[in-house]
Amino acid sequence: MPVAARRLPSWVWVTGLTAGALAGVAVLTVQADRGPHPTAAAVRPGASASAAPGAEASPSPKPSAAPARTGVPKGSGSGRRIVYDLSDHRVWLVDADDTARRTFTVWPGTVEPGPGTYTISVRKAATTGSDGVEIEHIIYFSVVSGVNIAFSNAVDGSSPPPAAEGARTGGIRMPTADGAALWAFGDLGTKVRVVE
Known part of the structure; x- marks a missing residue:
């Protein structure tokens, strides 16, 4: 006479599957953290970023008598970071080896962050800006007197x-x-260094 197989309660299966999934996520997280981080694309001639020192393809939001700096500002830190120059209204994307991969001018809002080091805290794919314009690629890194400071286009x-x-x-x-x-x-946690 055959013996009936014992069935495990469903909670045992759910617990086992959950533990396995959590272990898999932990392994993938460690592997992702050890992997390379994305870098900015190299600038091609004709792209909107400067292709060579002194070449300016992006529209300049605020013309000035002095030429804009094209090299990463001194005192802007080291390592992989985004550098934002308040006086030139210019951004640099700097790789871990301190090589500027891209630079371009920007149009600032009426409230600006103070000089210092920040980190990207929130990324949002798209929304409507406070001026009613549809914007995308929103990267938040600071708050000044209740006003969120973010890069976008x-x-x-x-x-x-x-x-x-x-x-x-x-x-x-x-x-x-x-x-x-x-x-x-700009991943979450990427440094943003604001200079004057």
């Missing part, structure tokens, strides 16, 4: 409209190709 590639008098905006806008490059470069 308009979906249609336009420059931001003039801010209404007294408006407090923290969006740092850039051309579309530069926004896509910054989005690919």
Whole structure:
């Protein structure tokens, strides 16, 4: 006479599968952390970023008498980071070996972060900006007096409209190709170094 097989309770199966899934996620997390981090794409001639020192393809948001710096500013730290120069309204994407892979000008909001080191805390694919413009590639890294400070670009590639008098905006806008490059470069936790 055959003996009936004992069935395990369903909670045992669920617990075993959950533990296995958590172990798999932990292994993948460790492997991802040890792997290479993305770098900015090399600049091609004709791209919106500067192809060579002194060449400026992105529109300049605020012309000045002095030429813009094309090298990464001194005192902007070391290692993989995003550098934002408040006086030149310029951003550099800098790889771990301190090589600037891309640089471009930006249009700042009416509220700017103070000089210092920040980290990317939130990334959002798309939303509507406080000025009513559809934006994408939003990368938040600071808050100043309740105003979120973030890099982004308009979906249609336009420059931001003039801010209404007294408006407090923290969006740092850039051309579309530069926004896509910054989005690919700026992971959560990436350093953002703001200099004057």
